[in-house]
Amino acid sequence: MNAPLIETHDLTRHYPSGEGVVAALDGVDVTIQPGEFVAAMGPSGSGKSTFLNLIGCLDTPTRGTYRLAGEDVAHLSTEALAALRGERIGFVFQSFHLLPRLDALANVAMPMLYRGVSRAVREARAAEALARVGLAGRMRHRPNQLSGGQQQRVAIARALVNGPELLLADEPTGALDSRTGIEIMALFQALNAAGVAVLCVTHDASVAAYAARTLRFKDGKMVEDRRHTPVDAAALLRELA
Amino acid sequence: MNAPHLAPVAPPAVSALAPLPRGRGGLSFTEALSAALGALNANKLRAALTALGIFIGVAAVMVTVAVGAGARQQVLSQIQSLGANLLLVWGGNVRMGGVSLGAGQRANMSWDDAQAIPREIYAVQVAAGAIRQQQQVVAGNQNWATTVTATDPDWFVAHDWTLAEGRFFTVEENMAGRKVVLLGATVAEALFGEENPVGREVRIGATPFEVIGVLGRKGQNPMGQDQDDAVVMPYWTARRSVMGSSRAFARAVSTISVKVHEGEDMALVEDELRALFRQRHRVAANEPDTVQIRNLSEIAATRDASARTLSMLLASVAAVSLLVGGIGVMNIMLVSVTERTKEIGLRLAVGARPADILKQFLLEAVLLALIGGAAGVAAGFALAHLLGGLAGWPVLVQWDAVALAVAVSGLTGLFFGYWPARRAARLDPIAALRSE
Numbered sequence A: 001m002n003a004p005l006i007e008t009h010d011l012t013r014h015y016p017s018g019e020g021v022v023a024a025l026d027g028v029d030v031t032i033q034p035g036e037f038v039a040a041m042g043p044s045g046s047g048k049s050t051f052l053n054l055i056g057c058l059d060t061p062t063r064g065t066y067r068l069a070g071e072d073v074a075h076l077s078t079e080a081l082a083a084l085r086g087e088r089i090g091f092v093f094q095s096f097h098l099l100p101r102l103d104a105l106a107n108v109a110m111p112m113l114y115r116g117v118s119r120a121v122r123e124a125r126a127a128e129a130l131a132r133v134g135l136a137g138r139m140r141h142r143p144n145q146l147s148g149g150q151q152q153r154v155a156i157a158r159a160l161v162n163g164p165e166l167l168l169a170d171e172p173t174g175a176l177d178s179r180t181g182i183e184i185m186a187l188f189q190a191l192n193a194a195g196v197a198v199l200c201v202t203h204d205a206s207v208a209a210y211a212a213r214t215l216r217f218k219d220g221k222m223v224e225d226r227r228h229t230p231v232d233a234a235a236l237l238r239e240l241a
Numbered sequence B: 001m002n003a004p005h006l007a008p009v010a011p012p013a014v015s016a017l018a019p020l021p022r023g024r025g026g027l028s029f030t031e032a033l034s035a036a037l038g039a040l041n042a043n044k045l046r047a048a049l050t051a052l053g054i055f056i057g058v059a060a061v062m063v064t065v066a067v068g069a070g071a072r073q074q075v076l077s078q079i080q081s082l083g084a085n086l087l088l089v090w091g092g093n094v095r096m097g098g099v100s101l102g103a104g105q106r107a108n109m110s111w112d113d114a115q116a117i118p119r120e121i122y123a124v125q126v127a128a129g130a131i132r133q134q135q136q137v138v139a140g141n142q143n144w145a146t147t148v149t150a151t152d153p154d155w156f157v158a159h160d161w162t163l164a165e166g167r168f169f170t171v172e173e174n175m176a177g178r179k180v181v182l183l184g185a186t187v188a189e190a191l192f193g194e195e196n197p198v199g200r201e202v203r204i205g206a207t208p209f210e211v212i213g214v215l216g217r218k219g220q221n222p223m224g225q226d227q228d229d230a231v232v233m234p235y236w237t238a239r240r241s242v243m244g245s246s247r248a249f250a251r252a253v254s255t256i257s258v259k260v261h262e263g264e265d266m267a268l269v270e271d272e273l274r275a276l277f278r279q280r281h282r283v284a285a286n287e288p289d290t291v292q293i294r295n296l297s298e299i300a301a302t303r304d305a306s307a308r309t310l311s312m313l314l315a316s317v318a319a320v321s322l323l324v325g326g327i328g329v330m331n332i333m334l335v336s337v338t339e340r341t342k343e344i345g346l347r348l349a350v351g352a353r354p355a356d357i358l359k360q361f362l363l364e365a366v367l368l369a370l371i372g373g374a375a376g377v378a379a380g381f382a383l384a385h386l387l388g389g390l391a392g393w394p395v396l397v398q399w400d401a402v403a404l405a406v407a408v409s410g411l412t413g414l415f416f417g418y419w420p421a422r423r424a425a426r427l428d429p430i431a432a433l434r435s436e
Helices: A048-055 A078-088 A104-113 A119-132 A148-160 A178-193 A233-240 B029-042 B044-082 B111-120 B154-158 B171-176 B185-192 B235-242 B266-280 B296-339 B341-349 B354-391 B399-425 B429-434
Strands: A006-017 A020-032 A037-041 A063-068 A089-092 A166-170 A197-202 A213-218 A221-227 B086-091 B124-139 B142-151 B163-166 B180-183 B201-204 B207-215 B230-234 B255-260 B291-295
Touching: A006 A048, A020 A048, A020 A221, A037 A048, A037 A178, A048 A063, A048 A166, A048 A197, A048 A213, A078 A089, A078 B341, A078 B354, A089 A148, A104 A119, A104 A148, A119 A148, A148 A166, A148 A178, A166 A178, A178 A197, A178 A233, B029 B044, B029 B354, B044 B296, B044 B354, B044 B399, B086 B266, B111 B124, B111 B255, B111 B266, B124 B154, B124 B185, B124 B235, B142 B185, B142 B235, B154 B255, B171 B235, B180 B185, B180 B201, B185 B207, B185 B230, B201 B230, B207 B230, B230 B235, B255 B266, B266 B291, B291 B296, B296 B341, B296 B354, B296 B399, B341 B354, B341 B429, B354 B399
Parallel strands: A037 A197, A037 A213, A089 A166, A166 A197, B142 B230, B180 B207
Antiparallel strands: A006 A020, A006 A063, A213 A221, B086 B255, B086 B291, B124 B142, B124 B201, B124 B255, B163 B207, B180 B230, B201 B207
16 A cells, blocks of 8 residues: 555645634645655745644644544544654754753653653664664753753754654754755755655755655645656765765 | 673684564563662662661551551450440439539439339449448458448449359349349459459458359559449348448439440430439429439540550551651662663663553662651551550550551552653663763
8 A cells, every 4th residue: 555645635724813814825736746855935924833743633623534544643632643643743943952861872761751762662762763863972961961952953863862753843943053964954855865754844945955855835725736856965065065 | 892701703713693573572670670780889878878768658658547546445345344235324413402402412313213214224234233332341350441332133234244253143132132232353352362252251341242253354543543343232132131221212223224225225225214304203394304324335435536646646647657758769760760761771772661661660769668667657556565565565566567558668669650660661762862
């Protein structure tokens, strides 16, 4: 069975606002295959964040259907959605969202707490995930002992640790300088090359350029779905060096 | 801020981790516990101050329960020492030429009245008539003023006396007027010290008596009198040798101790006794009773009830402080949930179920309350003994009360922690992640 990873039909999200309702997302039909690198672009209020929240099972649509790996998730309970997030999706946020009390290893291991995994397995997998983002030597550092780029790498390791099929990144380079931003995008490209689908939300066309496909949002509607040749972030870094 | 120590990320080195098996269970209890401990540890002072509320409540409960239980046990043992199911009949109003002489002024009951009671009233186990007199008891060069009770062997049964040494006297010894006595523990000590008085001789007045037994120790009665300061001898011995009385009252007794069979209605027996004495003393219908009847265990039970009321009152004050402590826990948990909204949003985003979040925060509240409760038990225990030692109160720490105090503090945490925890579990992950 080769089901698409993401398949939405008429995906719509209304929010009550004063007297009427606001259509934050309005009738989006999109299909994303496993292993794609997709950027969702648009200005603020365009509906791209609402789209990300729905795709990430953090929110449920007002109307329409959403299949994740063939499974209809539009009307699942909050408990079932939480389980689905833990199993299939990894989140990366603009402001990292690391827990300041915990060191890098514990931050990365945290999602596995909710999967009933033994401590030994948790630590081994977290160490492996940190090694894969190039932070093998920083496991016992707390977030405030790490640079912004390193913190975002810890967050990416945390997103990877449950072995998801889909990484959702919300402005992942927004809080970083441009060089570090490119490094992070290179990491996403490398992970994508290893088979993980990436959906990256951004307002920045230069960030969207690292994806192979761009969905452009405006006023809650998807106005463009374009495939293009991605910029190679690793090659760009070598040029800069 | 190019970080030169960042390893270059070469594509071959990066690969996704193998997915974890799907459908595994949620947050385990031990993990939730260690997360809760970590959260408390991050705010030690705040946790300690919150636990203090529970601590004070539990310590107060511990002290009041321990002191209250000690006081009650003292009262109960006094009731036991009086003799269970005991009615005491006193000679009552004697009128001489229209002037009432008051209760117990004249011995108007006789030995035969006492003998008649068990025969006439089925519910009565034994009845023993007695007379009392203050006497100087002498042994060698020691002497001691005490109350001599002259009675029937059944008196020992009626008052639940036990023996420390020797034996009681018999019906035959009573009838024959044998010169034998039993000493109360206080008298035995005063006259003989550590020695065993059985077989030794004491003199009361000019008459020598053989000590045949020492009574078991009873301690104070509820009126504060030493029940062991007593000497007991056969009634007829006393009549002939010590308390010789005028011919008119030669068979008189001043009190009759009536022991009622277990389970019988004491009030009913009281009525029957009254009726019996009216009949035996030929009291006219319009005349008052000739005797008075007292139920001693009833007097003591009243004292017990008031002691119980007092300790209930103290316990309810302590319960209020526990309630206040619980509200403190709820307050701090609400603050904690608000502070950690972002963390909760993150945990929800990475796959924590609302039930997992609930478990984590509830456990934190219970842990907080249990820590306060356990410390409160320890402090209450110490304080109860300290107070008991200083004030000379009997203190009784009941382990079921300790278990109850710990359980109640845990339940307080559960009860007052539920609402904040539910609030945390119901947070919208999107809004929670966006909060500052």
